[in-house]
Amino acid sequence: MAFPVLDRPDTSTSVRHAVIFDLDGVVVDSFAVMSKAFAIAYAEVVGDGPAPFSEYRRHLGRYFPDIMRIMNLPPTMEEPFVRESYRLADEVRVFDGILEVLLTLRVRGLRLAVATGKSGPRARSLLDRLGLLPFFAHVIGSDEVARPKPAPDMVRHALDLLDVPAERAIMIGDAPTDLASAQSAGVASAAALWAPPEDVDELLASGPDVVLHHPTDLLALCPAIPAH
Template structure:
């Protein structure tokens, strides 16, 4: 099933939307703005494990959505960076911000009877701890980390796990992500995909080339695709 673009210059589409029962969110870059914290944690981990020189955070950011150890392998960096990166991420968690409009979006989706889950490149414990600190954990029935599935994004496992836990078929769900890995994971699971652009990626062209079914420029755009669930 193909969705129109909700907000892309020149389309002006007014979709007739099927009822969705669930929304699966990526975390970083969609629900929370954690890039400054990631950058600092990555720089500290790089200095501790690799040594002097600039930490290649821009390259790291291009791989977001993947599990941290997988990114280290892709970048040919030591897996030992994970321990200080996680340590510093916990220490700096208080600096992470919720994107404007996201809390209101979650409130409205829940009021409309939709079921919500997180499928993130982070580990499950770290994701749940962060959401709890931000007061957002109660919005989500399930928070699934990359360490809790056999194959992390871009494989479909994490989205399939969310569908299983929510007991929702693929055709009644939509996945919101800000990276090509999110789109690929949703597509592999047979779930409609939406590209979130409120934290513009380094390469929007690459994200759009991944073939999302819809493009959202602000959180509230999702509401056009998520009417109230009958009977809830």
């Protein structure tokens, strides 16, 4: 299934100064690790039976404790899930094209941030292990705002830290919660399709301003910031 790359008319003449990235499914392919960690946590806390990872993945973008509440699973699954996520972190890979995008955006003068459903310490640890942490001026986790995604708090906090107005930023996400957070904050939203979402139709129904098939598609929307 193919979708066009779309730009929204009302921001096409606005030079973007910042890009806010979701982490899982956008910067890193961590789904295999998540699946293993979730299965181990489920077995330890709930017991035998298939772990409902497909349902869990549909809620990605939200904070883990919030997902547990939505799925009516024990909140005590968080400790073994986080433990195993750290243990398996070396199996996480960076998506093809992401390094090129980050390098190019930085050379063009844009400021970059991450807004993720992970906790801040876990997100920064993973990015540091992958050698990507220096690219981001700020990495914000769900435990570092009053209301995580889909509320706008995380995106607004990123804008404040970056000192960039909403109309000069764009957020890249692979889940409806990412797009909702961006839209509520008044930021252009882009749907990332390089890691096929659990439900592409649901993601597109969330009304992204831009649909991106590959990380490098973003570069056409983020030209160099003019020198003053």
